[in-house]
Amino acid sequence: MDRDKKLIVLFGFIFVALGFMSIKLSVPALAILEPYLETTSFKLELTGSLYLLVFSFSQLFWGGVVGPLRRKRVIGRTMIFSLVGTIIAMCATDIQTFMTGRLIEAFGMGAASSICRVMLSDRLTKHEIADVSIFFGLIFNFGPFIAPLIGQYLIIYFGWRAIFAFFLILVILFNYFMMKKMPETKRGNETRLHLFEYLSQFGHVISHKRFWVFIGSFSLYVSLILGYYMAVPFWYVDHFKMNPRYYLFLVLFTTTANAIAYFFSRGVVKRRSPEWAIVCGYFFCVLGTLVTIGLAFFFRAEPWNLVLSISLIAFGTGFMQPAVNVAILDEFRGHSGIAGSFIPIFGYAPASLVFLILTNISLRTLWPFAIVLTCIALLALINVRSVLRHLRKS
Numbered sequence: 001m002d003r004d005k006k007l008i009v010l011f012g013f014i015f016v017a018l019g020f021m022s023i024k025l026s027v028p029a030l031a032i033l034e035p036y037l038e039t040t041s042f043k044l045e046l047t048g049s050l051y052l053l054v055f056s057f058s059q060l061f062w063g064g065v066v067g068p069l070r071r072k073r074v075i076g077r078t079m080i081f082s083l084v085g086t087i088i089a090m091c092a093t094d095i096q097t098f099m100t101g102r103l104i105e106a107f108g109m110g111a112a113s114s115i116c117r118v119m120l121s122d123r124l125t126k127h128e129i130a131d132v133s134i135f136f137g138l139i140f141n142f143g144p145f146i147a148p149l150i151g152q153y154l155i156i157y158f159g160w161r162a163i164f165a166f167f168l169i170l171v172i173l174f175n176y177f178m179m180k181k182m183p184e185t186k187r188g189n190e191t192r193l194h195l196f197e198y199l200s201q202f203g204h205v206i207s208h209k210r211f212w213v214f215i216g217s218f219s220l221y222v223s224l225i226l227g228y229y230m231a232v233p234f235w236y237v238d239h240f241k242m243n244p245r246y247y248l249f250l251v252l253f254t255t256t257a258n259a260i261a262y263f264f265s266r267g268v269v270k271r272r273s274p275e276w277a278i279v280c281g282y283f284f285c286v287l288g289t290l291v292t293i294g295l296a297f298f299f300r301a302e303p304w305n306l307v308l309s310i311s312l313i314a315f316g317t318g319f320m321q322p323a324v325n326v327a328i329l330d331e332f333r334g335h336s337g338i339a340g341s342f343i344p345i346f347g348y349a350p351a352s353l354v355f356l357i358l359t360n361i362s363l364r365t366l367w368p369f370a371i372v373l374t375c376i377a378l379l380a381l382i383n384v385r386s387v388l389r390h391l392r393k394s
Contacts, residue, residue, distance in 0.1 A: 039095035084104055
């Protein structure tokens with residue numbers, strides 16, 4: 001890879017990390033903001049759920065807009081929304097103002113994944129994308145541990161508003177160095193965005209059978225993992241009464257399992273195919289479901305068995321993620337903006353519902369969680385059958 005490609009990967013990595021951090025950095029604050037904003041726990045949970053929804057669907061907008069325009073110019077526009085939203089949330093004294101700021105921030109930061117995918121497909125080959133996908137996987141893997149950990153210590157030493165002040169500084173620094181140092185990835189001149197062209201790209205992607213083959217089970221399990229990461233403080237701090245300083249270390253088991261699977265998945269994708277990696281991932285997810293059902297017969301819900309179950313599923317999800325990214329970006333290289341924006345939409349949007357479900361199920365026993373996992377496994381089976389049929393044909 002030449003210097004320009006390395007800079008594109010570096011700034012893309014930072015941009016995606018900021019997008020993920022915008023979700024996870026404030027997660028520890030959700031459990032303590034009730035008295036500060038004079039609100040209820042449910043409204044704070046709703047704020048987190050709505051953030052995921054806006055974050056995911058904004059990617060469809062930015063993914064379509066970025067196609068004919070210069071990438072750096074579009075990123076600069078997204079930063080305006082992010083800065084305004086972060087400032088509003090930081091200065092909020094009631095839940096309505098806080099929610100407004102968070103949703104504006106979500107609209108801006110939601111652009112990160114879709115624009116980054118376009119930048120990579122502009123300049124990188126299929127195998128180069130497969131190689132760098134591991135580094136982007138590290139964000140998904142260790143972001144849920146590192147970002148809330150930073151947020152937790154910012155709260156302890158400086159108060160909850162320091163979370164947003166810290167993020168504001170990061171966004172300003174990124175925007176400055178991105179404009180100065182990052183090469184423009186779009187080749188040729190900007191063209192005007194036409195609504196008909198945008199809708200035709202949209203229709204081409206969602207009507208393509210292979211898109212649904214790749215996205216189905218990936219969507220279900222990524223949304224489960226994301227929903228779990230958001231529910232962590234409500235489970236371990238509110239229900240199990242763990243020390244807020246230490247509960248995040250339980251997440252490290254899950255993120256490590258996901259990261260290890262990324263490395264195995266890369267080999268499967270290169271030696272066999274993305275479809276094989278998806279099938280392998282589903283096998284481990286079903287294994288995690290069966291282990292949870294088995295544990296439910298003998299144990300009540302406790303942190304150790306919840307972590308064991310979700311870590312097995314995270315391992316399976318780690319097989320699917322890079323495979324789906326490589327397959328969709330390669331299959332729809334001419335429509336990478338729209339296609340790339342669908343990947344996080346089908347992960348983050350369902351995660352908003354999963355988050356509400358996980359924060360409202362009973363944790364007296366493991367059975368409610370086991371039932372949720374069983375329902376997801378049965379839904380994913382429909383998609384995996386399509387993947388297996390495609391494998392047999394090829």
